[in-house]
Amino acid sequence: MTRSKGPRVTTPPTTAQEHEPSALRHRLVDQLLAAGHVRTTTVEAALRSVPRHAFAPEVPVQTAYADDITPTRHTPDGRISSSISAPWLQAVMLESARLRSGHHVLEVGSGGYNAALIAELVGRTGQVTTVDIDPDVTDRATRFLCATGYDRVRVLTADAEHLPPRGHPRRRLRCGDRHSRHLGSAVDHHGCGGRTPRRPAAPPPVRVVHRFHQTRRCARQ
Template sequence: MSEDRKDDAADTRRAAELRGRLVDELVAAGHITSAEVETAFRTVPRHMFAPEASLEEAYAQDIVVVKRNEHGTPISTVSAPEIQAFMLEQAAIGSDMRVLEIGSGGFNAALISELVGPTGQVTTVDIDPDVTDRAARFLQAAGYSRVNVVLADAEAGVPEFAPYDRILVTVGAWDIPPAWREQLAPGGRIVVPLRIRGLTRSLALDRDGDHLVAQSAMICGFVKMQGDGAHHERLLLLRGEEIALRFDDGFPENPHLLDGVLRTERIEVWTGVTAGRGESFATLQLWLATTLAGFCLLAASGDEADGILVAPGNRWFNLAMVDGDSFAYLALRPVGPDGMSEFGVHAFGPHAKQIAETMADQIRTWDRDQRHGPGPQFAVWPIDTSDDLLNASPDGKPENVLITDKRHSRITISWPAAG
């Protein structure tokens, strides 16, 4: 046997070993919960879709960057295995189904192909010819030549192979275009990482009359949609390019009011609300996005941010709000042993005290009324739906409802009544 063939055999054995270890980890962590998804992950050779990575990198719990733009920002990746796993679980793909994947790469389409079986149909679409060429080559080499690989802007879906029992979006979307709903078969489901006020959740959306209702929501992150579905955040620079506020929507009408705001005294308010090490507070993000006018995200880099935005030794988070000439953001400080920390608010500006108290009150309200509850309900409505219908509560009880208008649709985040 030649040395090359020996090396190939050793790599095949090593890949199988690493793949098995990865799947064991995904099952143990609860990212894979069904036998069907587990079998697909144990079957598809992930490394064949990431040849630029080592075997160890291909089977790590991380993304593999496929392509970057001129600024070095990733614009195409092989997603992290845990994200692919829980989105496939959200999709609940069965045999014989017709599935559209928006955002290609090859590996996820191969997994879907295993799930639908030989009598199902898989179509994967991407706007970038480099990505589709690569996906087609790798799918062919890995034995999944039946997958339809389409070069197109997915804003219009892929009508050629519609209708679809499942539409699985693997790029960050800001909106749900009409074509996706129109090409969804009766009883179908859209799984999409939807960005709302800068926060992204993977939603499993089922049709309910004239709108879509989420059956589950998972925190995630993806490269952003390109083409007609692209939506760009706006930045409000506070100090050069090192400290800025990011607005997905609702950019201030008079941003100049914050000129020089970082030269004012920083006000701190602590809430008495604590969290343990590793404890998730994803619903706090959504609660603040729902209840705070002027909600945005704080972005900071560089050494000059230290000591300005946070006191030495304190860690800060990027949830923020603006009110006229002042802004505030979420902070965290250690309190006692075992990694326990307390939520607080830092604020700058002439009305720093008031805005800090406003945010602190909502943190306490979340802790009292929503922290241990079921979380919010997401829904996607036609763009011409009236506010009265969007604010209606199914059980007649009052709710906190965030209504966000997109280009094609209106998104609601509805919270259950306290208690």
């Protein structure tokens, strides 16, 4: 006796699978590719590799992978005071920077996620320094970078106008995940707000202000 063969049944993805971080991340990158915001395989690979949701654990995973800003901190009256930039804008900035393996990069305006993307682009032979004037922001960035395996990124608590003239990267100066009080010469004031950033120039020599300068490092077990 032979068993009759009915129509082949395929199991659609479950709701849980559709909401898994990796699935949401790849779907977001597919959207950025279709919109033309991602143009190179290197930027695509970075966006597919770095877990954006790990840098915004206070929001639902779906919110972290929406193509919009991801709020990470609010004022007492409910206004957004800190956020991760929208993925489309980060893709545009990374493509515009044309970063390559071995580049040394200074990011002004920390948050962690964008620094991790830059670390993917410059590789093990490159160097990434991310700076912010707010110690709460740099503490947060340090924790999340360490937790996601990007502990080679150097995190500084500093006023970007007063960075040491030696020992910090000069290859690129970028605006990162949040508005900084001083953006330097790399981008105009629209660079973090949704308009296309202009190509960065080399930062001028600046004087050292040690009281604003502190390096954050991962805690070793």
